[in-house]
Amino acid sequence: MIDKQEKKDAIEVKSDPIQNELMAIKDRLSAIETIQSISNAPAVKKYVEEENLSAKSKEILKECDEPRTRSHLRSKFKFNSDQALNYHLKPLLEADVLRQKVQEDRTIVFEWSNLFRRLPKPTIRSILGP
Numbered sequence: 001m002i003d004k005q006e007k008k009d010a011i012e013v014k015s016d017p018i019q020n021e022l023m024a025i026k027d028r029l030s031a032i033e034t035i036q037s038i039s040n041a042p043a044v045k046k047y048v049e050e051e052n053l054s055a056k057s058k059e060i061l062k063e064c065d066e067p068r069t070r071s072h073l074r075s076k077f078k079f080n081s082d083q084a085l086n087y088h089l090k091p092l093l094e095a096d097v098l099r100q101k102v103q104e105d106r107t108i109v110f111e112w113s114n115l116f117r118r119l120p121k122p123t124i125r126s127i128l129g130p
Contacts (some may be wrong), residue, residue, distance in 0.1 A: 003069040003070055003071050003107055003108055003109075030114065033114040033115055033118060034114075034118045036115065037114070037115050037116075037117075037118035037119055038118065038119075038120070041119055041120060041123055044115060044116070044119060044123075045119065045123050045126070045127060047095075048095065048097055048116070048127050049127060051091065051095045051097075053091060053092070053095070054088065054091075056077065056088050057088045057089075057091055057092055058127075058128055058129065059077065060073060060077065060088055060089065060092065060098075061092055061097060061098060061112070061128060062128050063076060063077075064098055064110050064111050064112055065111075065112060066111070067101065067103070067109035067110065067111040068109060068110055068111070069107060069108065069109055069110075070082065070085065070108065070110070073085055073089075073110065089110065096113050096115060096116075097112065097113055097115075097116040098110055098111070098112060098113060098116075099111060099112075099113045099114075
């Protein structure tokens with residue numbers, strides 16, 4: 001798989017007021033997710049621990065504290081194919097602890113979900129281990 005999203009033939013319209021409104025919405029959602037994660041930290045921790053993630057999945061999750069591309073993860077963990085990587089990524093994506101994001105340069109990366117990212121650092125360390 002490719003790390004960049006394909007560009008489709010389309011007309012792109014940009015508007016500063018719409019862009020500003022979108023940023024305001026993202027900021028509000030971010031604040032709500034932070035409050036939700038902090039107030040529900042014990043429940044979120046229990047939920048993630050009950051997912052019974054494999055050791056390799058936890059290693060991938062640790063690596064994705066910074067946005068990482070599929071090719072970076074494949075080379076870092078020495079997977080021979082995207083299917084091998086997907087075997088470990090799928091449970092993380094389904095558990096909503098990892099999310100896929102398209103950056104402005106159309107690069108597709110994997111990073112912690114906001115709900116997981118906003119857990120207290122000691123809680124994250126206890127889930128992921130040393």
